[in-house]
Each structure stands twice: as structure tokens, then as C-alpha cells.
Amino acid sequence: MGLAADIVIIVVAALMGALLAQKFKQPLILGYILAGVVVGPYTGGITVGDTHEIELLAEIGVALLLFALGLEFSLDELKPVRAIALIGTPVQILLTMALGYGAGRYMGWTTASSMWFGALISLSSTMVTLKILMSRGLMGTLSSRVMIGMLIVQDLAVVPMMIILPQLSDPKGGLPLLGLAVIKSVGFLVGMFYLGRKILPLFLSYVAQWNSRELFILTVTALGLGVGYATYLFGLSFAFGAFVAGMVLNESDYGHQALSDIVPLRDIFGLLFFTSVGMLLDPSFLYQHLITIMILVFLISGVKGLIFATLARLFRYINIVPLAVGLGLFQVGEFSFVLARTGLECQAIDSYLYSLILSVSVLSMIISPFVSYLAEPLYQVRKHLFKQEGPQMENMPPNGLHEHVVIAGGGRVGQHIAYILTQLSVPFVVVELNYQRMSECKQAAYPLIFGDMSQPGVMGASKLFLSRLLIVTTPSEMITRSIVEQAHRIKSDLRIVVRAEGIEQARNLYARGVYMAVLPEMEAGLEISRQALLHLGVPVTVIQQYTDSVRQTLYTNRPHAHPDNKLLEKIHHFRTMLEMSWVRLGEGSQLVHQSIQDAAIRSKTGATVVGVLRDGDMKTNPKADFVFDQDDLIAVVGNSMEREAFKTIAMGI
Numbered sequence: 001m002g003l004a005a006d007i008v009i010i011v012v013a014a015l016m017g018a019l020l021a022q023k024f025k026q027p028l029i030l031g032y033i034l035a036g037v038v039v040g041p042y043t044g045g046i047t048v049g050d051t052h053e054i055e056l057l058a059e060i061g062v063a064l065l066l067f068a069l070g071l072e073f074s075l076d077e078l079k080p081v082r083a084i085a086l087i088g089t090p091v092q093i094l095l096t097m098a099l100g101y102g103a104g105r106y107m108g109w110t111t112a113s114s115m116w117f118g119a120l121i122s123l124s125s126t127m128v129t130l131k132i133l134m135s136r137g138l139m140g141t142l143s144s145r146v147m148i149g150m151l152i153v154q155d156l157a158v159v160p161m162m163i164i165l166p167q168l169s170d171p172k173g174g175l176p177l178l179g180l181a182v183i184k185s186v187g188f189l190v191g192m193f194y195l196g197r198k199i200l201p202l203f204l205s206y207v208a209q210w211n212s213r214e215l216f217i218l219t220v221t222a223l224g225l226g227v228g229y230a231t232y233l234f235g236l237s238f239a240f241g242a243f244v245a246g247m248v249l250n251e252s253d254y255g256h257q258a259l260s261d262i263v264p265l266r267d268i269f270g271l272l273f274f275t276s277v278g279m280l281l282d283p284s285f286l287y288q289h290l291i292t293i294m295i296l297v298f299l300i301s302g303v304k305g306l307i308f309a310t311l312a313r314l315f316r317y318i319n320i321v322p323l324a325v326g327l328g329l330f331q332v333g334e335f336s337f338v339l340a341r342t343g344l345e346c347q348a349i350d351s352y353l354y355s356l357i358l359s360v361s362v363l364s365m366i367i368s369p370f371v372s373y374l375a376e377p378l379y380q381v382r383k384h385l386f387k388q389e390g391p392q393m394e395n396m397p398p399n400g401l402h403e404h405v406v407i408a409g410g411g412r413v414g415q416h417i418a419y420i421l422t423q424l425s426v427p428f429v430v431v432e433l434n435y436q437r438m439s440e441c442k443q444a445a446y447p448l449i450f451g452d453m454s455q456p457g458v459m460g461a462s463k464l465f466l467s468r469l470l471i472v473t474t475p476s477e478m479i480t481r482s483i484v485e486q487a488h489r490i491k492s493d494l495r496i497v498v499r500a501e502g503i504e505q506a507r508n509l510y511a512r513g514v515y516m517a518v519l520p521e522m523e524a525g526l527e528i529s530r531q532a533l534l535h536l537g538v539p540v541t542v543i544q545q546y547t548d549s550v551r552q553t554l555y556t557n558r559p560h561a562h563p564d565n566k567l568l569e570k571i572h573h574f575r576t577m578l579e580m581s582w583v584r585l586g587e588g589s590q591l592v593h594q595s596i597q598d599a600a601i602r603s604k605t606g607a608t609v610v611g612v613l614r615d616g617d618m619k620t621n622p623k624a625d626f627v628f629d630q631d632d633l634i635a636v637v638g639n640s641m642e643r644e645a646f647k648t649i650a651m652g653i
Contacts, residue, residue: 006048007057010275013039013046027369029131029274033362036278043283051279055337058276060225061269062127062334063242066155067224068266069130069148070246071259080142080439084315085149092150093157095307096122103299113353116343119161120357121300125333126151126239127273128365132328132372142435142450143324143375146312150329155240158335165339166346184235192227192244200227200245201252208254213261220258221265223249273334280337281362285355293359301364301371305330318392319451323382324375331364332357383457391451391461394442397427401447401463404428408453408483409473410441413499417471418446429462454482465491472498477505484512526550580610581643583650585632591650597624605645607638 017031017038039048048054100118109117129151133144200223207219224242231241249255286293309326317325340357343349405421407414410432418441421428429447432438441448451458453472464470470487472480480498487494495515500506506517526547533543585592591599596609612619612626613633619626628634636646 003053014271032274033278036275037281040279055276058273061273063228063239064266064269066239066243067246070243071250081146081149085153088311089150089153092307093122099303116349120336121332123154123333123335124329125331128368143321146325147328196248200248204254217261280358286359296360297363301330320379327375328372331368332361336361391449391458394448395445396447402466403468405469406462406467407471410437413473470496475501580637583634583647591628592630595625595627606642607636607646610637611635
């Protein structure tokens, strides 16, 4: 079966590795890498026949991952980190290359080999980092955006590296090639962002009109990989082209659908990538040079992580961000494999250095999930040992916070509450940890604290002890409980309104002293019921009485009680109740310039005119000789049929 048999072996082995990793609560990528080691060419037994073909397929996995990343992000979202990405990343690459060069010269390698080694270890793993961020739900945080911005620039740096490094023996000959690569890169980016932004979304919209999911998925995949391949033919990175295509399609109306459709395909090809990484690891070489490899892994990881963390701090990122960036980008990346293969083919490095860098890369990838997980615990330890940095605050009122509302969570719900309070001139502050949501609140000019509301320092910054109300919008019961407990320690009589995902969760939160637990699903059901009852002609006052009854029952400590069934049973009888409606007379209304008596409103419709609002003046209970005028706002009383009949006459329907 050839390649097909190899893919079957890899998928089955990856499944076994993933199940093992899941059982021990480890990231799935570790299971994939382990599966690659088992079915690789160095371990015997059931072995993949053509490793090189699998590596080529794995490149599609990298391209699809970056394509999906492009579908999630736009240039506007990366603007806040452009300084560290465009300036800090080249500095990091040069410093890491100096580290590698020094290590190589210390170990007795040639100048060229040492330069190659420094370049190889300067790159981090986009694939591993994104997988870790996704699995831990950290996409959208400030630290994740810093890492992604720096990774993108690193991936771009691969192109000049592949041109310059083979020309170390003839630097002058490499300069024209480098200049040509720069011209190609600029031409490609200009073409994609000025022409592609119009053509690709338009084409995707055209395909979507046929309502064929299969054709839509095929189109999305073809656009991502097709643009990537065109970029490769252009002399640039295949994966980078796919990333740019994703960013372009992100601006179309179908960007979210494209992302959801491409994710399963991305994960399957990503599986091939991680197993191919494991297949590169030679256990016998690792055993023979274990001490050297471990020293290099420790040295590279420590110094490289320190470089990243220091740069993040120098670019004024505070709190957990420098620590998260340093522990997230210390590993040696997948593009190092591509560079190393290029160096081996042009005989710039020997097979020993090639095997050494592969072993160091794979081991650094394997330990990445464990090391990156240490960011939060180490940050907590640091906060206890050293003076805490204050949280970032934006748009704070000049007179400070007092008698205000604290909104814990700046998502859609929190922003809607903030908008209402702004219109009512009620003082408030939003506390948000997600960087994207924080940016949205900052752009809306809402008073904002960038931090975790469950942390005492952030609670202190929000002046919770001076507030009149705390609103918690997160759906997570664990986070809500933590916030509620700490808030009551600060101010025991504080009223807290929270969001609950079910009756049981609401009961637990009521037991912890919250003032109100709102059930979004129940509120949606009530609104749908209200709209239905309005359509059926039930008076608004009756509907309000019913919804108030439901809320009064459910928003108590008796979650299993039911609303007033008698009211529900009799609700259809209320259609004949009298109620008031307001109707505006338009230009074509037949009532304009007629008196109430001449129009015979009572005899024709059964409704009674009880008021007319004209130019801001209210005329109550107008007499029979009152003459209507255009743009009058008329109040009439009657049942639903009588009010509808008056509306027909007044609107000229």
C-alpha cells in the first residue's frame, strides 16, 4: 500500500499515544511524538516505510495550522504587539545566534558550523506553541498575542536565513539573492493585502451562494493551500503564504465558517507533523550523546527563555506576560528541521550536528507543555516573594471610584452593561483579563482594569469596598465562587449579581450569599414567550405580570417551584382586555384634517381616543370637534381587535 499504509500506521499509533497521554492528563502532542518514536525508522517493529513522504505531508499540517491562525487573527489585533514583534524578535534572533555561536566554538566546531547552530536554535516552534495555547484556552490573552507576533516574524526570518547561511563562504554572492527575496516578499504582501483582500473574499462569497458545504470546505482548503503553494513558488515560505491567506479571508463574512470547517482537517495533518517529529528522534544517538544533549537543552532553554522574558519586560509588558513568553518560546522550532536539512545538503554541517540539533529540538518540544504550565505557579510564587506590580488601568475617572458598579468580565454581556450604565451616567469600572476584550473596552472608553478579578490586588484596585454593586458575567461557577467569597471578605453586605448556567448552579451561588443569579437560557425562553404572546394579541400588562411571576419564582431559593399556573391557564382570556396603544398619523393618513366626530372613530373601530401628543404638548381626553393633524401621536384605548382596526384607518392600510 506504500504511503497509504504509512498513514494508517501513523494514525493508529497516534491514537494509542493520544489515549495514553489523555489517561495521564498530558497534552495530546506528547502522545503523538511518542507514537512517532515508536513507528520511526530507529526503533524496529512496525515501521513507517517512507519517512520523507510523511515529513512532506507534515508540512501541510504546519500550513493549515497557520492558515487557521490567520482566520482567527487580523492585523488590527496584532497591532498592539507590533513593536516587540518587529523590533524585539530580530534582537532575540541575533542574541540567540550569538549564544549558539559561542557554544559551538567552545565545543570545537568550525566558525560556519557554529553560525549554523546559532541560527538553528534561534527559532521557536509555532506548531507546538499554538497547540499548547489552544489546549489551555489561552488564545486571546496578551501573552499569547506577544508570542504569536514574535513567532510570525521568526517564520519570516527563515527565508533570509536559507539564503544567507549557505553563502557564508561567499557573503558577496548571497547579498543579491537576499535583496531579491526582500523584493519578492514586499511584492507578495502588497499583492495579497490590496488585491487578495478583494478577490479572495469575493470568490468565497460566490461559492457560499450555492449552499454546498462540501464545495465550501473544498474551496477554503484550496485557497489556503493554493496561496501557500503560490508563495512557495514565489520563493517564500509555504506556511507563511497560508497564514496571509487566512488573514485575508478573515475579513470576509464567511471567515468564522471557514475556520470551523478547516479545524478538523488542520488537526489531522497536525497529527502527521508531531508524529514526524517523533520519527526524527534516534534513541541510540540520544543514548550515546545523552549528557551533551541534556546540557544543550538546559543551556538553550534557560538562556533563550531568559532572552524572551527580558525583551518582554524591556518592551514594558508586566505581570505574568514576560514569564509566560519566556516559558512558552524557549524550545527549538520545526523550521530548524528545514534549515538543518538545507545545511546538510550543502555540506555546511555534518551528520553529527544534524542529528544533534534534531535531538535537541525534539526534546525541547517534548518538555514545552510541562515548562509552559509553570508560568502561573511561578508567577504566584513571585507575587508572594516580591512587591506586586499594579494592574494596568485605563480611562479611570479623575475623581476616582466611589459608589460605583464593578463589572467582572468585559465580554459581550459586560460591554452591554457598561453601555447602559454609561447612558445613565452611573459610575462603573470593568475588570477584564482577556486582552482582546480589554482592547474592545479600552476603545469604547470604558473605565477599565486589566487583570484577574479573583486576585486580591485587582479587587483592591477596583475599590470594591467603596462600590455599591458587583456584577460577575463569567459563566464559570468556579471563578464566580472565588470572586464572591473574596468580595464578601472585603465587604460583607455587598450586593452581587452573577450569571448562572443552570438551576443547580444558581442554588449553590445563592447559598454563598449572592443577591441575584441570572439564568441566560431561562431569560431567552421568557423573551421568546413574550414575543409569541405579543403576536397573539395578549396585552403587555398581562405579559409583564406573567414574566414577573416566573422571575419571582425562579430567582429565589426555591428553584423547583413553578410560576402561577392559574395565571398561565387564564392568559388566553386576557386578549379582550382593554389596553392603550400609540399610533402616529403619517402623510397619507385619512384622519389628517378630520375631527374625531367626523372620522366616527368610536362607531367604526370601537376604540376610544384618550390623548393626542402634538409638538411636545399633550392633549388629554380631546373633545369630539378636535381636528387631527399630520405627525400627531394618538393614544387609543380598546381591546386588541379595536386597536388594530383604528391602526388600519390611521395608517391608511
